[in-house]
Amino acid sequence: MSTHQETPEVRRDILPIPDPQHVGLTTYDAKDPHTTYPPITMLRPPEGAPNVLIVLIDDVGFGAATAFGGPCNTPVADRLAENGLKLNRFHTTALCSPTRQAMLTGRNHHSVGMGGITEIATSAPGYSSIRPKDKAPIAETLRLNGYSTSQFGKCHEVPVWEVSPVGPFGQWPTGSGFEHFYGFIGGEANQYYPGLYEGTKPVEPEKTPEEGYTLNEDLADRAITWVRQQQALTPDKPFFMYYAPGATHAPHHVPKEWSDKYKGKFDEGWDVLREQILARQKDLGVVPPDAELTARPDEIPAWDDMSAELKPVLARQMEIYAGFLEQTDYEIGRLIDAIDDLGALDDTLIYYILGDNGASAEGTPKGCFNEMITLNGLPDIETDEFLLSKIDDFGTADAYNHYAVGWAHALCTPYQWTKQVASHWGGTRNGTIVHWPAGLAAKGESRNQFHHVIDVAPTILEAAGIPAPTIVNSIQQAPLEGTSMLATLRDGGAPETHDLQYFEMFGNRGVYHRGWTAVTKHRTPWLQDQPALDDDRWELYGPDDWSQAHDLAAEQPAKLAELQRLWLIEAVKYDVLPIDDRSVERFLPELAGRPQLIRGTTQTLFSGMRLLENCVLNVKNRSHTVSARIVVPEAGASGVIIAQGGGVGGWSLYAHEGMLKYCYNFFGIEYFYVAADEPLPTGDHQVAMHFAYDRGGLGLGGTVTLHYDGRAVGSGRVDRTEPLAFSADEACDVGSDTGSPASQDYGPHGNRFTGSVAWAKIDIGDDSHDHLVTAEDKLNLSLARQ
Numbered sequence: 001m002s003t004h005q006e007t008p009e010v011r012r013d014i015l016p017i018p019d020p021q022h023v024g025l026t027t028y029d030a031k032d033p034h035t036t037y038p039p040i041t042m043l044r045p046p047e048g049a050p051n052v053l054i055v056l057i058d059d060v061g062f063g064a065a066t067a068f069g070g071p072c073n074t075p076v077a078d079r080l081a082e083n084g085l086k087l088n089r090f091h092t093t094a095l096c097s098p099t100r101q102a103m104l105t106g107r108n109h110h111s112v113g114m115g116g117i118t119e120i121a122t123s124a125p126g127y128s129s130i131r132p133k134d135k136a137p138i139a140e141t142l143r144l145n146g147y148s149t150s151q152f153g154k155c156h157e158v159p160v161w162e163v164s165p166v167g168p169f170g171q172w173p174t175g176s177g178f179e180h181f182y183g184f185i186g187g188e189a190n191q192y193y194p195g196l197y198e199g200t201k202p203v204e205p206e207k208t209p210e211e212g213y214t215l216n217e218d219l220a221d222r223a224i225t226w227v228r229q230q231q232a233l234t235p236d237k238p239f240f241m242y243y244a245p246g247a248t249h250a251p252h253h254v255p256k257e258w259s260d261k262y263k264g265k266f267d268e269g270w271d272v273l274r275e276q277i278l279a280r281q282k283d284l285g286v287v288p289p290d291a292e293l294t295a296r297p298d299e300i301p302a303w304d305d306m307s308a309e310l311k312p313v314l315a316r317q318m319e320i321y322a323g324f325l326e327q328t329d330y331e332i333g334r335l336i337d338a339i340d341d342l343g344a345l346d347d348t349l350i351y352y353i354l355g356d357n358g359a360s361a362e363g364t365p366k367g368c369f370n371e372m373i374t375l376n377g378l379p380d381i382e383t384d385e386f387l388l389s390k391i392d393d394f395g396t397a398d399a400y401n402h403y404a405v406g407w408a409h410a411l412c413t414p415y416q417w418t419k420q421v422a423s424h425w426g427g428t429r430n431g432t433i434v435h436w437p438a439g440l441a442a443k444g445e446s447r448n449q450f451h452h453v454i455d456v457a458p459t460i461l462e463a464a465g466i467p468a469p470t471i472v473n474s475i476q477q478a479p480l481e482g483t484s485m486l487a488t489l490r491d492g493g494a495p496e497t498h499d500l501q502y503f504e505m506f507g508n509r510g511v512y513h514r515g516w517t518a519v520t521k522h523r524t525p526w527l528q529d530q531p532a533l534d535d536d537r538w539e540l541y542g543p544d545d546w547s548q549a550h551d552l553a554a555e556q557p558a559k560l561a562e563l564q565r566l567w568l569i570e571a572v573k574y575d576v577l578p579i580d581d582r583s584v585e586r587f588l589p590e591l592a593g594r595p596q597l598i599r600g601t602t603q604t605l606f607s608g609m610r611l612l613e614n615c616v617l618n619v620k621n622r623s624h625t626v627s628a629r630i631v632v633p634e635a636g637a638s639g640v641i642i643a644q645g646g647g648v649g650g651w652s653l654y655a656h657e658g659m660l661k662y663c664y665n666f667f668g669i670e671y672f673y674v675a676a677d678e679p680l681p682t683g684d685h686q687v688a689m690h691f692a693y694d695r696g697g698l699g700l701g702g703t704v705t706l707h708y709d710g711r712a713v714g715s716g717r718v719d720r721t722e723p724l725a726f727s728a729d730e731a732c733d734v735g736s737d738t739g740s741p742a743s744q745d746y747g748p749h750g751n752r753f754t755g756s757v758a759w760a761k762i763d764i765g766d767d768s769h770d771h772l773v774t775a776e777d778k779l780n781l782s783l784a785r786q
Contacts, residue, residue, distance in 0.1 A: 012046075012145055012466055012467055012469070013467050013468075013469050013470045013471070014469065014470065014471045015136075015140075015141065015144040015145070015469045015471065015472045015473070016144050016473070017043065017144065017145070020038070022037055022038060024036070042146075042237075043145070043146040044146040044236065044237060045142075045145050045146045045147060045238055045464050045465070045466060046464065046465035046466065047465075048465060049147075049238050049463075049464035049465055049466070050238060050347050050348060050349045050436060050438065050439060050463055050464065051238045051239050051240070051241075051339075051344055051347055051348040051349065052142070052147075052238070052239070052240045052241070052348070052349045052350075052351075052460050052463075052464075053241045053243065053335075053336075053339070053348055053349070053350045053351070054103070054241070054242045054243065054244075054350075054351045054353070054456065055243045055244075055332055055350065055351065055352045055353065056099075056100070056103070056242070056243070056244045056351075056353045056356055057244075057245065057247065057248060057325075057328060057353065057354055057355055057356075058096065058154065058244070058245070058246055058247060058248055058249040058355070058356055059248055059249045059250070059355060059356070059357065059358075059359060059360040059419060060248060060325065060354045060355030060359065060411070060430065060431075061355060061358045061359030061408065061410075061411030061412035061413070061418070061426070061430075062354075062355070062358070062411075062412055062413070062415060062425070062426075062429050062430060062431050063274075063277040063278075063281065063410070063411050063412060063413035063414070064325060064354065064355075064359060064411040065077055065325065065329070065354050065431060066078055067081050067086065067354070067431060067433065068086070068088075068281065068284070068286050068354065068431035069277050069278070069279075069280035069281030069282075069283070069284050069286055069287075069413075070277055070280075070411065070413075071262075071265065071266070071273065071276070071277065071322060072321070072322040072325040072326055073261075073322075073326045073329070074325065074326065074329040074354075075329065075330075075333070076329045076330065076332055076333035076336060077329055077352055077354065077433055079333075080336070080350065080352055080433045080435040081433045081435075081444070082443070082444050083435060083437065083443050083444070084350070084433055084434050084435030084436065084437075084440065084443065084444075085433065085434045085435075085440065085442060085445055085446065085447055085489060086286060086431070086432070086433055086445075086446045086447070087431070087432040087433070087434065087446075087447050087451060088286050088287070088431070088446050088447065088448050089429065089447075089448055089449065089450045089451065090353070090429070090430055090431070090432040090451050090452070090453070091425075091428045091429055091430070091450070091451065091452045091453065091501065091503075091512075092353075092355065092356055092357050092428050092429075092430050092452075092453050093109045093357065093422060093428065093453065093503070093505065094357045094358065094419060094420055094421060094422035094427035094428045094503065094505045094508070095116070095117065095356075095357050095419065095420060095422070095505050096117065096156050096187060096249075096356050096357065097114050097116070097117045097118055097129070097156045097157055097187075098114045098115065098116070098117075098505070099356040099357060099453055100154075100155075100156060100157055100244070100356060101113075101114040101131065101157050102114070102452075102453050102454050103353075103453045103454070103456050103457070104137045104138055104139065104157070104176070104242070104457070105131065105135050105136070105137050105138065105454075105457065106138060106454050106455075106456070106457030106458055106468075106480040106481060106482045107135050107454060107478070107480065107481045107482070108454060108481050108502070108574045110125075110126035110127070110504070110574045110575045110576045111126070111132075111135065111478075111481060111574045111575060112131050112132060112135050113125060113126065113127065113128040113129055113130045113131060113132065113575075114127075114129060114131075114157065115127040115504070115505075115575075115576065115580065116505070116506070116580070116586075117129075117156065117187065118156065118157065118158065118159055118160050119160055119187075119614075120586040120587065120592070121159060121160070121586075121592065121594045122580060122586060122592040122593055122594065123592065123593025123594065124575070124578065124580065124593075125575045126574070126575030126576055126577075127580055128159075128594070129157075129159045129160075129594075130159060130171075131157070131171055131176075132478070133473075133475045134475050134476060134477050134478045135477070135478055136177075136469065136472040136473070136475075136477060137176045137177050138177070138240075138456075138457040138460060138461070139151070139173075139176055139177025139178050139240060139242065140176060140177030140472060140473075141177070141461070141466065141468075141469055141472065142177065142240045142460070142464070142466070143177045143178075143179060143240075144177075144469075144472070145464070145466050146237065146238075147237070147238055147239060147240045148179065148230045148234065148237055148238070148239040148240070149177055149178045149179050149180070149239070149240045149241075150178055150179065150180040150181070150223070150226050150227075150230075150239070150240075150241050150242070151173040151178040151180070151181045151182075151183065151241075151242040151243075151244070152181075152182050152183055152219045152222055152223045152226075152241070152242070152243050152244070152245075153183040153184070153219050153243060153244035153245045153246050154183055154184060154186075154187075154189070154244045154245070154246040154249075155172065155173050155181070155183060155184070155185050155186075155244075156185070156186055156187050157171060157176075158171050158172055158185055159171060159594070159595075160594075160597075160614055161594065161595040161596065161597045163185050163186070163612055163614070163615065164597060164611065164612075164615045165200075165202075165609065165610075165611070167200065169200050172185070172200055174199050174200060178242070180199070180226060181197065181198070181199055182196070182197070182198050182219070182222045182223075182226075183196065183197065183219065183244070183246075184196055184197065184246065184729060185197060185612075186612065186728065186729055187249070187728060188246065188249045188250060188251070188728045188729060189215060189246045189249075189728075189729050190215075190251060190253065190400070190646075190648075190727075190729060190730070190739065190740065191214050191215045191216065191246075191247065191251065191253035191254070192209040192213060192214065192215075192253055192397040192740070193205075193209070193397070193646060193647070193730070193739040193740040193748060194215045194218075194246075194729065194739075195610075195612070195729045195730065195731055195738070195739060202610045202731075202738075204738055205218060208747075208748055208749060209397040212255075214253070214254070214255065214327070215245070215246065215247070216245055216247055216327055216328055216331045217331055219243070219245050219331070220331035220332070220334045220335050223241065223243055223335050224334065224335055224338040226241075227239060227241065227335070227338060227339060227342070227344075228338065228342065231342045231344060238347075238464075240460075243332070243335065245328055245331070245332075247324060247325070247327075247328040248321065248324050248325050248328055249360070250360060250362070250363065250371055250400075250401070250402040251371065251399065251400040251401055251402065252317070252320050252321050252324050252394075252395060252401050252402060252403065253324065253395060253396075253397070253399070253401075254320060254323045254324040254327050254395050255327070255395075256395065256396075258323030258324065258326055258327045259319045259320040259322070259323030259324070259395050260319075260323070261322075261323060261326070262318075262319040262322045262323060263319060264315075265319065265322070266315045266318040266319060266322075266407075267311075267315050268303075269303025269304070269306075269311070269314075269315075269406070270303050270318075270404075270406035270407055270409065270410040271296065271302060271303045271304070271406075271410075272303070273318075273407075273410045273413075274293060274296075274409075274410045274413045274414070275293065277410065277411075277413040277414075278291070278293050278413055278414045281413070281414065285446055286431070286446065287414060287546055287547070288546055290546070291414055291546040291547050292414065292545075292546075292547050292549040292550075293413065293414045293547070293549075294414060294415060294416045294547050294548065294549050295416075295549075296409065297409075297416070297417070299524050299526075299527060300365075300405055300406055300409050301365050301405075301406060303406060306366070306406075307384055309384055309388065310366060310384045310387065310388070312388070312391060313366075313367070313384075313387045313388055313391050313394075314366065314367060314403075314404055314406075314407075316391055316394055317363075317367045317394060317401065317402075317403035317404060317407065318403055318407045320394050320395040320401065320403075321403050321407065323395070324395070332352070336350070345437070346437040346438045347438045348435075348436065349434070349435075349436040349439060349460065349463055350433075350434065350435040350436065351432065351433075351434055351456060352432065352433040352434075352435070353430060353432045353453075354430055354431040354432065354433075355430035355431070356430070357419040357420070357427060357428065357430070358408070358411075358412045358415075358417070358418045358419045358421070358426045358427045358428065358429070358430070359407070359408035359409075359411040359412050359418055359419060360402070360408055360418065360419045361405045361408040361409065361417075361418035361419060361420070361525045361526055362402065362419070362420075362525055362526065363402030363403050363404055363405060363407075363408070363526075364379060364402075364404065364405065364526060365404055365405050365406070365526070366384075366387070366404050367387075367401070367402055367403045367404035367407075368382055368387075368401060368402050369382055369386070369387055369390045369393070369394065369399055369400070369401050370382070370399065370400040370401070370648050370649075370667050370668060370669075371400050371401065371402045372400055372648045372649050372667060372722070372725065372726070372727060372728075373667050374402075375724065375725060376667075376699070376722050376723055376724045376725060377723065377724060378699070378723075381667070381669070397647070397740065398647070398668065400648045400668075400727075405418075405526055409426070412425075412426035412427075414546075414547040415429060415547055415548065416547075416548055417521065418525065419525065420505060420506060420508065420525040421505070421508050421521055421524075421525065422503040422504055422505035422506075422508045422509065422510065423503065423508040423509055423510040423519035423520055423521045423522075424510070424519055424521065424548055425547065425548055427505070427508070428503060434485075434489055436463075436489075439463060440489055440490060441490070442489075442490070442492070445492055446492075447488050447489065447492055448492075449488045449494065449496045449497075449498075450496055450498050450499070450501070450512060451485055451488065451498050452482065452498055452501050453482075454480075454481055454482030455482040455483055455484065455485050455498060456482070456485075457480060457482060458480050458482045458483060458484040458485075459484045459485040459486055459489075461484075462484040462486050463486060468480050481574075482498070483497045483498050484497075485497075496514075499513065499514045500512065500513050500514075500566070500570070501570075502566075502567055502570035502571060502574065502576065503519075504571065504576050504579065506522065506523055506581055507522030507523055507533060507536070507579055507580075507581035508520070508521050508522045508523065509522070509567060509571075509579070510567070511563050511564075511566050511567035511570065513563060513566055514543070515542070515543025515544075516540070516541070516542060516543060516559065516563060517540070517541045517548060517563075518538055518539070518540050518541075518560055518563035518564055518566075518567065519538065519539050519541070519548070520536040520537060520538045520539065521536075522536050522581060523581065530581060533579060533581065537553075538553055538560055538564060539551040539553050540552045540553040540556060540559060540560040540563070597614070597615055598614075598615060598616065598617055600617075601617070601763060601764050601765075601766075602617075602761065602762070602763050602764075603616065603617045603761065603762045604759055604760070604761045605642070605732070605734045605759065605760045605761070605762070606734060606757075606758075606759055606760075607734050607735040607756065607757040607758070607759075608734065608735055609732075609733070609734045610731040610732070610733050610738055611731055611732045612729070612731055612732075613644070613645075613725060613726060613727070613730075613731075613732070615732075616644065616732045616762065617762045617764050618764070619644075619651075619691070619762065619764060620721065620722060620723055620724065621693065621698050621699070621700075621721070621723055622693050622764055622765050622766075622767050623690075623691055623692050623693040623702070623764075623765035623767050624690075624691050624693075624762065624763060624764045624765060625688055625689065625690045625691070625761075625762070625763045626642060626653055626688065626689045626691075626760065626761070626762055626763075627686060627687065627688035627689075627707075627760070627761050627763070628641045628642060628653070628686070628687055628688070628757055628758075628759065628760040628761070629684070629685075629686050629757070629758040629759050629760075630684075630685060630686075630687060630753070630755055630756065630757050630758065631683065631684050631685075631755045631756045631758070632655075632680045632681065632682045632683060632685060632755045633682065633754060633755050634682050635754075636655075636658040636679065636680070636682070636754075637655040637658065637680050637753065637754050637755045638654075638655050638656060638657075638658070638753075638754050639654060639655060639735075639736065639746070639751050639752050639753035639754050640652055640653075640654040640733065640735065640736050640737040640746070640751050640752070640753055641653050641654055641655065641687070641734075641735070641753055641757055641760060642732070642733065642734050642735075642757075642760040643732070643733050643736075643737040643742045643743075644726060644730075644731075644732040644733075644742070645665065645726030645727050645730045645732075645742050646665075646726075646727055646730035646737070646739045646740035646741065646742050647665070647668055647740035647741060647742070648667060648668050648726075648727050648730070648740070649665055649666065649667045649668065649722050649726045649727060650665050650726045650727065650730060650742035651663060651664045651665065651726075651742060652665075652737060652741075652742040652743045653687075653689050654737075654743065654745070654746070654751075654753070655680055655753065655754075655755075656675070656745045656746075658679040658680060659675050659676045659678070659679055659680065660675070660676040660680055660687050660706050660708070660713070660714070661673065661674070661675045661676065661743075661745065662674045662675075662689045662704055662706060663742060663743035663744075663745065664704075664718045664721065665742050665743065666720055666721065666722065667722065670719070670720075671743070671744055672716070672717070672718040672719065673716070673743075673745075674689075674704040674706060674714060674715065674716035674717075674718075675706075675714055675716075676706050676708070676713040676714040677713050677714045678708075678713055680708070681708065685708060685709055686708075686709055686710070687706070687707065687708055687709075688706070688707040688710075689704060689705070689706055689707075690704070690705045690707070691703075691704055691718070692704075692705070693721075693765070693767060695767060698723040699720055699721050699722065699723035700720065700721065701717060701718045701719040701720050701721060702717075702718055702721070703715060703716075703717060703718075704716050704717070704718055730742075734757055734760050735752060735753050735757045736751055736752040736753065737751050
């Protein structure tokens with residue numbers, strides 16, 4: 001807790017706080033006894049300002065964790081709840097980037113330009129992915145008031161055209177008020193081979209999966225190191241830490257010792273699991289005794305209708321997810337224990353938010369082993385027989401797995417629908433725990449007042465005694481749109497202060513007003529349904545209907561019309577309009593109106609560069625050439641010259657056993673190799689790989705020819721290719737292959753080219769078949785990678 005003595009001169013509504021100006025006697029000689037100046041003081045928040053820790057887990061349904069009646073053990077969440085408070089009606093936006101930007105700014109997601117994920121931004125204000133300068137994030141406000149600030153884990157709020165080594169970095173964490181950042185930029189991360197940044201610099205994990213590496217443990221280690229250092233050096237300075245591990249987003253990666261704890265526990269299937277969860281929820285009091293289990297929609301298959309042969313795989317998917325969530329909770333516990341060991345836990349306001357949205361229904365009705373196969377529009381590759389053959393590999397570094405839709409629905413018990421569906425509580429109601437022993441007297445209680453993620457920032461400011469700033473970095477600030485939760489937290493009988501809230505995501509929309517909700521589901525996450533907006537059917541639910549189980553629209557049309565009008569008023573106020581449910585237009589930058597980083601038909605890259613897929617020319621579905629200027633040492637060369645993607649799919653041009661070699665990795669299922677007929681000559685040379693694409697469709701094969709200084713030295717066939725994307729987070733690297741290896745000829749470490757790479761160049765041909773990619777395929781790809 002801060003021990004700083006507040007002085008009346010501090011103007012905390014203007015940030016940065018203006019420098020104090022000394023006006024008084026100026027002596028000629030510093031030895032003059034009348035020489036006096038006020039001492040330099042270090043900026044600190046007001047007396048009593050707590051440390052703040054926000055933990056935001058990814059893709060967790062309301063009914064997943066044991067703290068809220070779920071099957072996945074979360075003893076750390078349980079312990080915090082016993083000494084803190086459970087929030088049973090806390091809401092998010094139904095999607096990743098929007099929830100995060102709303103939470104970090106205290107404003108509605110459209111109000112800060114995040115009506116969708118960054119990859120489908122448009123030029124409309126509510127959907128631009130650009131945070132307005134008059135809506136500064138809470139981290140910046142706290143930093144400029146004297147807090148130490150840090151972020152660990154996922155950041156998916158950076159506009160896609162700014163995710164590159166040249167920035168700009170204004171919406172990266174270190175440009176958004178966080179003095180320290182360690183994590184990844186994007187929607188998801190491979191838990192064994194993440195693409196990490198420290199600040200804005202790419203860094204590599206220090207261990208391999210074989211050595212026990214997981215991102216969950218790494219993030220906890222880094223956060224513990226940071227908070228120990230911060231408290232050791234400035235114990236009087238409170239910290240603000242935002243810990244967003246990226247778990248439990250797909251891929252569901254976890255060591256077997258975690259998932260094996262759940263062997264056989266899900267063999268009865270998702271329909272029985274929903275009933276079991278609801279019974280536990282009632283016992284815990286996180287739903288009232290009369291809460292009803294909503295009906296399973298027809299779009300979600302019944303467990304009994306699933307193939308008997310496939311059920312062991314389906315059960316294994318859920319075992320792995322449960323282990324993944326338990327491991328995540330455990331690593332969060334290590335961080336909380338470290339804060340406790342420092343003697344700082346009582347003075348730390350903790351928000352433990354179990355999900356930035358409901359559970360993810362992006363895994364298809366039967367789940368998948370490598371979600372990139374499904375996202376590339378090729379689900380038929382993963383037959384039941386294929387999935388059965390991989391049952392022991394789910395959750396390992398060889399997999400990129402996601403569970404079936406039925407499990408997602410079950411983990412949102414007792415509510416309707418899932419992530420992406422902002423109209424219903426299954427997409428937006430997330431179990432949340434608040435723990436602050438020094439500031440909250442109540443222990444082990446629940447709070448049932450309605451709250452929203454935009455209420456977190458104003459709560460922190462009130463707890464710290466810091467006003468919402470009127471000016472930040474010379475920009476007059478718009479008002480916060482959330483309301484402080486402190487009155488609710490301190491008194492379970494306090495009146496509800498957040499009594500009106502709109503929801504919208506991809507046309508799924510709803511409004512809450514004083515217990516009533518009016519909602520309409522426009523589209524289903526895993527289907528291609530896209531009705532006309534005017535054809536959407538609205539539903540109405542009353543204040544006593546906890547789970548939105550009984551539609552009253554036909555009985556009370558006047559009340560429905562009143563709420564529909566309220567939704568429209570809020571939509572106009574917060575830049576929701578025009579509602580954007582388009583597909584193809586949002587994926588073409590020139591139609592969407594957003595900048596495009598990479599243009600043209602030629603791109604030159606240099607050694608040491610690491611670029612995400614959207615920063616590199618697209619070589620899929622067309623002929624292309626990859627060339628490089630290299631120096632081969634006298635001892636011969638080995639290692640990677642240039643590679644893109646990784647173990648779940650990609651390609652690599654490298655030296656192996658002294659020869660130039662090319663590998664095309666088709667989803668980790670097939671590897672196509674082409675090697676030169678003669679060794680690489682020593683000295684300065686230009687090497688190249690030309691891919692002559694088979695015309696006539698998407699994902700076809702081609703003929704590969706290798707060249708030394710323009711002379712053909714080998715050729716071979718690639719029988720089939722990936723049509724849409726190699727991965728969500730693997731990079732294109734020059735001089736090495738970071739992350740998981742694209743070729744089986746080398747490992748994740750020690751693959752750096754032993755000579756030197758002056759440059760590498762990608763040239764694409766004019767025979768692109770990308771016009772055959774459907775808008776639906778593009779939409780599914782982007783949404784599942786967030």
